[in-house]
Amino acid sequence: MICTPLIGKDQDALVGELTKVIPKQPDLIEWRVDFFDGIANVNEVMDAAKRIKEIAGNTPILFTRRSHKEGGQPISLSEDEVVELYTTVCASQTVDLIDFELSNNPEHFQYLRKKSLENGIQMVASYHNFQSTPSSDVIVQKLTDAERAGADIGKVAVMPNSLEDVLTLLHGTLTAKSKLNIPVITMSMGGYGSLTRMFGGAFGSAVTFAVGENSSAPGQIPIEDLKTVLTIVQRSMGGN
Numbered sequence: 001m002i003c004t005p006l007i008g009k010d011q012d013a014l015v016g017e018l019t020k021v022i023p024k025q026p027d028l029i030e031w032r033v034d035f036f037d038g039i040a041n042v043n044e045v046m047d048a049a050k051r052i053k054e055i056a057g058n059t060p061i062l063f064t065r066r067s068h069k070e071g072g073q074p075i076s077l078s079e080d081e082v083v084e085l086y087t088t089v090c091a092s093q094t095v096d097l098i099d100f101e102l103s104n105n106p107e108h109f110q111y112l113r114k115k116s117l118e119n120g121i122q123m124v125a126s127y128h129n130f131q132s133t134p135s136s137d138v139i140v141q142k143l144t145d146a147e148r149a150g151a152d153i154g155k156v157a158v159m160p161n162s163l164e165d166v167l168t169l170l171h172g173t174l175t176a177k178s179k180l181n182i183p184v185i186t187m188s189m190g191g192y193g194s195l196t197r198m199f200g201g202a203f204g205s206a207v208t209f210a211v212g213e214n215s216s217a218p219g220q221i222p223i224e225d226l227k228t229v230l231t232i233v234q235r236s237m238g239g240n
C-alpha cells in the first residue's frame with residue numbers, strides 16, 4: 001500500500017494538500033499533526049480532523065504526532081497533553097489508525113492501546129532513527145517489541161549511511177515478516193533508502209510512504225513514479 005503524508009500548518013493548507021493528493025489515489029493518508037500550528041488547541045485539531053475525513057472519504061487516515069526526538073517537529077504540548085489529544089481524536093473516530101512511538105512511556109502506550117481498541121482504531125507502534133541503521137537483530141527486536149506491546153502494526157524507519165545499511169534493513173524486514181504475526185512497515189530514508197521505498201514490499205513491508213503533494217521524510221519519491229515501479233515489480237514477481 002502507498003501512504004502519502006499531509007504536513008499543512010493550518011486547515012487551509014491541509015485542505016489544499018488533500019485536494020491535490022486525493023485524485024492521485026493513495027491507499028492511506030497520514031496526517032502529521034506535529035506540523036500543525038494549532039496542535040495545542042484541541043478544537044482546532046478536531047475541526048481539521050473532521051474536514052480531512054470529509055474530503056478523504058473512504059481513504060483511511062493515519063494520525064501521527066512524530067516526536068522531536070524521533071525526527072518530528074518541536075511542539076508545545078507535554079507528553080500527557082499529547083496522550084489527551086490522541087484520546088480525543090480516537091473518541092471522535094475521525095481517523096482509522098494512530099501511530100505512537102515505542103519509545104513513549106509504556107503506560108501512555110497501553111492507555112492509548114485501550115482507547116484505540118475501544119474505538120475500532122488500529123495502532124501502529126513505531127521506531128525511527130534519523131542518524132544510522134542499527135543491526136538487523138535490533139530492527140527485528142523493535143518490530144517484535146511492537147507485537148508484544150499489542151500493536152496492530154510495527155513500523156521502523158532508519159537512515160542508511162551505505163548500501164550495506166539498505167541490505168540490513170531489508171534483511172531485518174524479511175526476518176521479522178517470517179517471525180511475526182502482525183504486518184510490518186519498514187523503510188530506509190535518504191537517497192540510498194529510496195530503494196527500500198520501491199522494493200521493500202517484496203521483502204515484507206506492507207506500506208511505503210510517497211510524496212503526494214509534500215514530503216515528510218528524506219528519500220520519499222513522488223506517488224506517480226512509485227506506482228509505475230510497483231506495477232512493474234508486482235507484474236514481474238507475479239510468477240513467484
Ligand SMILES: O=C1C[C@@](O)(C(=O)O)C[C@@H](O)[C@@H]1O
Nearest residue numbers: 005064157187189209216217
Ligand atoms: O514514520 C514515518 C515514515 C517516514 O519517516 C518516512 O521515512 O517515510 C515518514 C513519516 O511521515 C512517517 O510517520
